[in-house]
Amino acid sequence: MQVRLSQPLTLRPRLALWTDGTSWTNWSRHEAYLRSQPKWKSHQIASITEESLRIISKTTPIGRPEFQCRGLVVGYVQSGKTANFTAVAARAADIGYRLIIVLSGIHDSLRNQTQRRLDLELAGVGVDWITLTDETTDFHEPAVADGFASTGTVLIVAKKITPILKRLNQWFGKLEGRLADVPVLLIDDEADQASINTRGNRRDPSIDMEIAPDDDTSPSLTNALIRDILRKIPRATYIAYTATPFANILIDPDASDNQVGEDLFPKDFVVQLPRPDGYTGTEELFGTSAQGRDVLRPVDPADVNALKPKQRKKSEAIVARGPLDLPQSLADALLTFALVGAIRLLRGQSGKPHTMLVHVSQLQQDQLRIGEAIKDQIRNWFHHENAEPGVLRHMFRSTLAGLGTVELPCAEEVVLEDAVTNLARLEVVVLNSTTGDELEYDVKPERQLVAVGGNRLSRGLTLEGLTIAYFLRTTSLADALLQMARWYGFRAGYEDLIRIWTTEGIAQWFVELALVEESLRDSITALNKAGRRPDQMAIRMRVHSKLLLTSKNKSRMQTDDARSWSGENPQTILFPLYDRELLERNVDLASELLRQHPPTQDAHGGAIAHDVPAEDIALFLRRYEGHPNSIAFQGAEIADWILGRAEAGELVNWTMFVANPQRERQVLLGGRPFGLVRRSLQANESIGILIDPRHEGVDLHGGPENYRVASGFNARAMRDERPARQGLLLLYPLDPEPLRAPTRAVLGLALSLPQTTDGKQRFVVNRGIRHD
Structure with a gap:
């Protein structure tokens, strides 16, 4: 039954932050309900506990007077996303959200299914929930528009169609100016459907006087209504949920409309949910895990x-x-x-x-x-x-x-x-x-x-x-095809009975989709490991050879990503030679890395440290400060790429080589002296070439001598034969005297990188992402 609001807006006392002192009353009751259900195993509940807390912790603290938080949660098709956002909603109520809106698809069947579940698992077991929708009734404006109960959290489960969104928008219009004490969480299920702006954005006429008031560049209607609802709420968190987030990742991060405000790009966080235990998805049916399974039947x-x-x-x-x-x-x-x-x-x-x-x-x-x-x-x-x-x-x-x-x-x-x-x-x-x-x-x-x-x-x-x-349903879109795959999910006790009749062509599409999905999830994981926001580091998406990732009107921000260093040898040749503090910081950084991973071998004109983790190499590259005009060597971008490859099982093991010529002029690094490498200044703070080609083979079987040619050493052959899991970082402490630099040493860097799988495959990114 629908409950009408009758009390004036008030905010019941609650903790605004998710501290240890938070009373997780609703979450605890929801968790107890899950434990009472035989289908929920203890480790699955533990995962829900951890992931819901991780997501709510990434949102903006609701104690701030105004905020617009945007996030994205990526699950698997039919994998338990509803269970996750139910748990997130319970925690949101506990930290002080007064209104929770779930936009649940565009069909009554899905909305009713979601309403039934939230009524049972959330409102039915929680504390002081007020529901404005029920299993048979979608949202209608309450009889008393300006009214919430003095205690409790209001829940709305609504279809994501324009008539319903207009009702919500009109209701918020009447409440505008009186929502300061009502933090709102808007959960957008199937967020790549209907929510994406497929049109334009109206520019501000006060800035661009050539734009007429009635120009036809407005956002698509569903997108505009969601944005306008959020714009009217002083403290709003929007969390998009989907298993196919290509369109959401490709939203213009800077897009804003002069009437409905900023777009829905997940600027604050993207969370990849773990693969649930017992889940059967693309990887299990079509990927490498499908080996030996008898699933497909040709039509x-x-x-x-x-x-x-x-x-x-x-x-x-x-x-x-x-x-x-x-x-x-x-x-x-x-x-x-x-x-x-x-x-x-x-x-x-x-x-x-x-x-x-x-x-x-x-x-x-x-x-x-x-x-x-x-x-x-x-x-x-x-x-x-x-x-x-x-x-x-x-x-x-x-x-x-x-x-x-x-x-x-x-x-x-x-x-x-x-x-x-x-x-x-x-x-x-x-x-x-x-x-x-x-x-x-x-x-x-x-x-x-x-x-x-x-x-x-x-x-x-x-x-x-x-x-x-x-x-047999065909499509030109990868996200649509994945969503059609209703055979994904949990098949405990009958996983061996799954059979799929389809054409050989469609089956091959899914085989490649397994790689597309894996690559996307690796990139999201790399983003979070790097501690970056989605508006700071672009999520790389592998391109399907036959299908578009999403429709063209949802992917206008898509651009090819050439940022793969597969088989390359990036090196620093341009240095900020007049910035003493920066140069000294770089030397100290190298010294710290060598203390963590002291060399255990001296060979080939230098000292070698083995088995250095990719994370330590990436952190070092990110903290290293090069010349602001350097294009050839971008440490932070290379670090991001390394972490992404490490998630894919490549570049996980590193060797570090420090050049150590026998010279009187030396510098202390990591507590031991190293001879300074002499390079000449060419022009404008550039040294020309940093690396000695033989050094690229110091950690390969047989050493550099295996790659000697008439003209010297074949560095390209070294990189081609380097195992994909093995990277090489080369440190060159340069003599500052010929470079006329006011420091004890100028630290030069180079990398010898193997052929990685992304070097053979096209990737795309959102061209609007800034790199801080």
């Missing part, structure tokens, strides 16, 4: 042509198609679904949903046609004159052979008998706005459900107990 091109509509020109009328004879591949998938359903029941998994996905076309007429064909086929199997139990068992015996090495819970004949029985239980639902069919897992949890659909099955909605997928 013959003739079957594709029978099911998918022919492309029609816009000028051609839509011709109604006759009844469909079910292709053999779809019939095989149906029989397999009935068979694995029987196996699940015999394994003791009764009373739990079991679902098959049939996703072929976005057109409703095709969905209806396929749904009827499936129903007809099931009837024919039972009513055909030869369809005796023995005939059906023989049919299932062939199907069982196609399952491979699945472990059966009992004798084969019992499984076959139960498969025939289960075939009769199958229910077919067509999920679109024409039919009005629903999944109804809550009221019919034991259903053996064949779900036929298109767009409603493309995002957010959970298909519980999904084992069999028949998937």
